Amino acid sequence: MKKITSILSLAGLVLILILLNSCQTEETKTFSPEEARAVHDKVLTVDTHCDTPMRMLREDWNIADRHEPGQRGSGLIDLPRMKEGGLDALFFAVFIGQGPRTPEATKAATDRAFRTLEALHKMCDDNPETVELALIPDDAYRLEKEGKRAAFIGMENGYPIGTDLSLVEKFYDQGVRYITLCHSSDNDICDSSTDRQGHEDNGLTEFGKKVVAECNRLGIMVDLSHVSDQTFYDVIEYSKAPVIASHSSVRALCDHPRNLSDDMLGLLAEKNGVIQITLVSSFLRKEEPNPERDKALQEIQDKYGPYREIKDEETMAKLREEYMAVMEKYPRQQATLEDLGDHIDYVVDLIGIDHVGIGTDFDGGGSIEGCSDVSQMCNITEELLHRGYSEADIQKIWGGNIMRVFDQVIDISKTLNTEGD
Numbered sequence: 001m002k003k004i005t006s007i008l009s010l011a012g013l014v015l016i017l018i019l020l021n022s023c024q025t026e027e028t029k030t031f032s033p034e035e036a037r038a039v040h041d042k043v044l045t046v047d048t049h050c051d052t053p054m055r056m057l058r059e060d061w062n063i064a065d066r067h068e069p070g071q072r073g074s075g076l077i078d079l080p081r082m083k084e085g086g087l088d089a090l091f092f093a094v095f096i097g098q099g100p101r102t103p104e105a106t107k108a109a110t111d112r113a114f115r116t117l118e119a120l121h122k123m124c125d126d127n128p129e130t131v132e133l134a135l136i137p138d139d140a141y142r143l144e145k146e147g148k149r150a151a152f153i154g155m156e157n158g159y160p161i162g163t164d165l166s167l168v169e170k171f172y173d174q175g176v177r178y179i180t181l182c183h184s185s186d187n188d189i190c191d192s193s194t195d196r197q198g199h200e201d202n203g204l205t206e207f208g209k210k211v212v213a214e215c216n217r218l219g220i221m222v223d224l225s226h227v228s229d230q231t232f233y234d235v236i237e238y239s240k241a242p243v244i245a246s247h248s249s250v251r252a253l254c255d256h257p258r259n260l261s262d263d264m265l266g267l268l269a270e271k272n273g274v275i276q277i278t279l280v281s282s283f284l285r286k287e288e289p290n291p292e293r294d295k296a297l298q299e300i301q302d303k304y305g306p307y308r309e310i311k312d313e314e315t316m317a318k319l320r321e322e323y324m325a326v327m328e329k330y331p332r333q334q335a336t337l338e339d340l341g342d343h344i345d346y347v348v349d350l351i352g353i354d355h356v357g358i359g360t361d362f363d364g365g366g367s368i369e370g371c372s373d374v375s376q377m378c379n380i381t382e383e384l385l386h387r388g389y390s391e392a393d394i395q396k397i398w399g400g401n402i403m404r405v406f407d408q409v410i411d412i413s414k415t416l417n418t419e420g421d
Contacts, residue, residue, distance in 0.1 A: 029386075030386065031382060031385040031386060033378070033382065035385070036378055036379075036381050036382035036385055037086070037378050037381075039381055039385065039391050039394060040086045040377075040378045040381040041086055042391065042395075043381075043391065043394055043395040043398050043399060043400075044088050044089065044140060044141060044144055044395070044398065044399035044400070044403070045086060045087050045088045045089070045377065045398045045399055046088065046089040046090070046091075046140065046357070046358070046398060046399035046402055046403065047087055047089070047090045047091065047358055047359060047360050047362070047374075047377075048091045048154070048178075048244070048246045048247065048276040048357060048358070048359035048402055049091055049093055049154065049156070049225075049246045049247040049276065049278070049359040049360065049361050049364070049366075050076075050077050050090060050091070050092060050093060050360060050361065050362045050363050050364065050366075051093050051095050051156070051361065051362070051363040051364030052075060052076075052077045052078075052092060052362065052363045053092050053093065053094060053095065053116050053119060053120060054095060054116075054363065055075050055363065056116075056119040056120070056123065057115065057116060057119055061073070061075070063077075063078050063079055063123055064078070064079050064080075064123075064126065064127050064130070065078060065080070066078055066080035066081060067081070069081070069372070069373045069375060070372075070373075072324060072328075075363050076360075076362035076363050076366075076367060076372070076373040076374060077090070077362050077363055077373070077374045078374075079127060079130050079131055079149060081373060081374045081375040082149050082374050083130075083149070084374075084375040085373075085374045085375040085376060085377035085378060086377060086378050087149070087374055087377050088140065088143070088144045088149065088150060088399070089134060089140040089143070089144070089149070089150035089151075089152060089399065090149065090150070090151060090152065091152040091153065091154040091177075091178065091246065091359075092120055092151055092152070092153055092154070093153075093154050093155070093156040093180075093364070094113050094116045094117060094120075094153060094154070094155045094156065094160075094171075094176065095116075095156040095157065095183075095364065096109045096112055096113055096116075096155075096156070096157050096159050096160050096183075097157070097159075097183060097184075098157060098159050098182070098183050098184060098185040098186075098187060098192075099159070101162075101187065101188060103162075106159070106160070106162035107162075109159050109160040109162075110160040110161075110162065110167065112160070113155065113160040113171070114174070117153070117171075117174045117175065117176075120133075120151065120153055120175070121133065121174075121175070123151065124151055129148070130148060130149060131148060131149040131150075131151050132148050132149075132150065132151065133151050133153075133175055134150035134151060134152045135152075135175060135177065136406070136410065137403040137406050137407050137410075140152075140399070140403065141403075152175075152177055153174075153175040153176050153177060154176065154177065154178040154179070154180065154223065154246060155171060155176045155178070155179045155180065156180040156183060156223075156226075157180060157181075157182055157183035157187070157226075158179055158180070158181050158182060158187060158188075158189040158190075158208075158211060159182070159183070159187045159188075161179075161188075161189065161211065162188060163188050163207055165207075165210055165211065165214055168211060168214045168215065168218065168220070169214070169218060172218045172219075172220055176220065177219075177220060177221060177406070178220060178221035178222070178223045178244065178246060179211075179215060179220055179221075179222065179223060180223040180224075180225055180226055180246060181204075181208065181211070181212075181222065181223065181224070181226070181227055181231065181235070182226050182227055182231070183226050184226065188205060188207055188208075189204070189205060189207060189208035189211050190203060190204045190205060190208045190227055190228070190231040190234075190235075191203055191227070191228040191230065191231050192226055192227065192228055192231075193226055193227060193228045193229070193257040193258055194226070194257055194258065195228075201228045201229060201230040201231075202230065203228060203230030203231045203233065203234040204230075204231050204234035204235060204238065208231075208234075209234075209238050212235055212238050212239050213238070213240075215239075215241075216239060216240045216241045216409075216412060216413060216416060217413055217416050217417065218413055219409055219410040219412075219413035219414075220409070221241075221242075221243070221244050221405065221406060221409050222235055222239055222241070222243045222244070223243070223244050223245065223246045224243055224244070224245050224248075224268075225245045225246050225247050225248045225258070225276075225278075225359075226258065228257075229257075229261075229264070232260075232264055232267075233264075233267070236267050236268075236271055239271070240412055240416065241408065241409045241412040241413070242271050242272040242273040242274075242405045242408050242409060243268065243271055243273045244273055244274050244275075244276065244402065244405060245260060245268070245273075245274075245275040245276060245359075246276050246359045247276055247278035247280070247359035247360070247361045247364075247366070248260055248275055248276070248277075248278060248283065248359075249275075249277050249278055249280075249283040249284055249343050250265070250275075250277075250343045250346050250347060251264075252346065253284075253285070253342060253343055253346055254282075254283055254284055254285055254286060254343075255286070256282065256283050258283055259283055260275060262350060265347060265350055265351050265355075266350070266351060268351070268355060269351035269352060269354075269355045272405065272408065273355065273405060274354075274355050274356065274357050274401045274402055274404075274405050275347060275355065275356055275357070276356075276357040276358055276359030276402065277340060277343045277344055277347070277356060277357070277358060277359065278359050278360065278361045278366055279335075279340065279358075279360045279361060279362070279366035279367060279368045279371060280361050280365045280366050281332060281333070281334045281335035281339075281367070281368055282332075284335035284339040284340060284343060284368065285335050285339050287332060287333070288333055290330055290332075292330055293326060293327075293329075293330035293332075296326045296329070296330065297323070297326055300319065300322050300323060300326065304318075304319045334367060334368050334369045334372075335368045335369070336368060336369045336370060337368065337369070337370040337371060337379060337380065337383040338383070339368070340368060340371075340380065340383070341383050341384065341387055344356055344384070344397065345387065353393055353396055353397070354396060354401055354404075355401065356397055356401065357397055357398070357399075357401050357402045358380065358397065358398065360374075362374060370383075381394060381398070384397065
């Protein structure tokens with residue numbers, strides 16, 4: 001009997017050791033950069049937001065040239081570095097800062113939007129072997145097979161639309177496939193998450209409801225990054241199609257008005273939409289205070305006045321130069337790949353793997369330790385692998401989810417147009 005008990009005890013010990021070893025293997029499993037790159041190159045990789053087109057309006061900067069990372073003026077994206085980082089598709093944002101809501105100022109914003117669109121078309125025309133304008137999800141998959149970059153276009157801020165609904169279709173005809181309804185201030189479409197000059201958040205305007213309906217009709221994705229909480233809830237109610245947040249993060253992990261609450265994330269999933277986690281450090285974790293930097297930045301604002309009221313390009317260039325000098329002297333502590341992964345994990349745990357993606361906001365404030373420019377995009381894949389995500393999961397996060405939403409938006413637009421006939 002003692003012998004049997006000893007054998008059973010030994011068997012139990014062996015089983016425990018096997019289980020412990022299995023758990024340890026699972027926890028400590030690592031992937032080499034080469035293994036991560038193999039997965040990265042197999043999936044369609046899509047970044048839903050960058051502000052690089054602002055640089056493309058300058059005569060002294062060419063997106064076809066490789067710019068050395070980390071150098072002032074290099075920017076975070078160019079075509080050679082997109083290839084190095086294995087980024088297949090990118091939504092280039094036509095960003096227009098909010099200005100006065102007057103006919104003259106709105107017309108100037110509209111004109112600048114069309115100039116930016118011209119620059120994006122020129123990029124594709126000048127580099128046909130490297131990049132091509134993409135209008136539907138199938139374009140991205142085709143161009144990936146051809147070894148080219150897919151250039152989608154989004155519009156960040158509906159300000160250039162003013163109150164002229166016909167401009168939505170004109171921008172669509174030029175390739176715009178999502179519209180971020182507002183930016184840092186309220187406009188004629190809706191209220192912004194970072195503009196509370198009034199006491200109330202009034203959400204989507206009556207004109208804004210027409211803009212949402214027109215986007216649904218045309219097959220333009222409605223982007224809720226930057227919008228106020230009430231605007232978010234209004235769009236969820238009025239949109240007939242899934243919606244996106246092209247570059248936002250999780251409010252529960254970083255309490256910032258630009259991020260989405262758990263309730264918002266739940267409604268986004270019910271709408272079959274997707275949140276594209278951004279690489280803006282202050283949206284990923286709380287920033288450490290720096291009184292010296294704050295004082296220096298305030299002095300710049302006192303010197304030049306409100307950013308959005310500056311019309312002169314030379315003055316704007318001086319402001320940017322002084323701002324960069326302050327940021328180099330008092331650099332912000334960047335968030336990390338681990339912080340980014342935590343936000344992705346949170347969304348997956350809360351609403352599922354089908355509702356999360358990546359929207360870096362490179363050249364618009366996005367940059368984290370371990371992925372500070374487009375050439376380092378593969379590091380995100382490596383982080384996801386370390387966290388236990390499968391290749392199928394990573395395919396969804398990197399491109400599958402946003403392309404699914406895009407396809408659904410297009411399908412709904414066809415249905416709406418058929419019903420209207």
